[in-house]
Amino acid sequence: MSRVKRLITAVDIWKSFKIGSEEIKALRGVNMQVFPGQFIAVVGRSGSGKTTLLNIMAGLDKPTAGTILFEEEDLTEMSEKQLTEIRRHKIGFVFQSFGLLPLLSAFENTELPLRISGVRAREREERTREALEIVGLWPRAKHRPYELSGGEQQRVAIARAIVSRPSLILADEPTGELDSNNAHAIFGLFKEMVRKQGISVVSATHDSTLLGMADEVKEIRDGQLLDEAKLGRRYRD
Numbered sequence: 001m002s003r004v005k006r007l008i009t010a011v012d013i014w015k016s017f018k019i020g021s022e023e024i025k026a027l028r029g030v031n032m033q034v035f036p037g038q039f040i041a042v043v044g045r046s047g048s049g050k051t052t053l054l055n056i057m058a059g060l061d062k063p064t065a066g067t068i069l070f071e072e073e074d075l076t077e078m079s080e081k082q083l084t085e086i087r088r089h090k091i092g093f094v095f096q097s098f099g100l101l102p103l104l105s106a107f108e109n110t111e112l113p114l115r116i117s118g119v120r121a122r123e124r125e126e127r128t129r130e131a132l133e134i135v136g137l138w139p140r141a142k143h144r145p146y147e148l149s150g151g152e153q154q155r156v157a158i159a160r161a162i163v164s165r166p167s168l169i170l171a172d173e174p175t176g177e178l179d180s181n182n183a184h185a186i187f188g189l190f191k192e193m194v195r196k197q198g199i200s201v202v203s204a205t206h207d208s209t210l211l212g213m214a215d216e217v218k219e220i221r222d223g224q225l226l227d228e229a230k231l232g233r234r235y236r237d
Helices: 050-057 080-089 106-116 121-134 150-162 180-197 208-213
Strands: 008-019 022-034 039-043 065-070 091-095 168-172 200-205 216-221
Touching: 008 050, 022 050, 039 050, 039 180, 039 208, 050 065, 050 168, 050 200, 080 091, 091 150, 106 121, 106 150, 121 150, 121 180, 150 168, 150 180, 168 180, 180 200, 180 208
Parallel strands: 039 200, 039 216, 091 168, 168 200
Antiparallel strands: 008 022, 008 065
């Protein structure tokens, strides 16, 4: 049996920031792997390092020390052009704020990354429809954001993230502005995408009620991932 290729390999990742004369250690020796077809939830309080970890995984930020590999290639050694290509084609992003353009329809918001990438019109239409069907919003394709509920807007944001057919979705508090029913629906959608489309999802969250839906739960505290043994069954019951 051949070895499964890892999407993300984080080895002893440290990240420090200077605030005035004070040095803040946002990440302290983080080790983590993400494999194809995994749904991983990273849980922790505000300021624990979740967003910093996701930004480093995306190549949006560089670690102070350590190695971060995407598909076995070192992100820290890539040019900005190479990083842009990876983010454009292989990594999708979902944020707490939906970030939809208010004058564009759900279809046009979803299609936008393909326009930026220069994809031809016919293929844009096919892939945009596919993405909206995956999130269950094709019947609402012509609606603008103000005509959609919060949950529907987040589904459009997810469709926009998957329209380029990435291998990895990084979601930073994607349910932070949603009620509990919509939050469960969004995490359920992630789980379904992992199962059906084979996309890997790493989602940061502070909502412990959602964690039982993930394949793995990683808790981050003061910039460090807790040992798996220490997690016990806290997030599985």
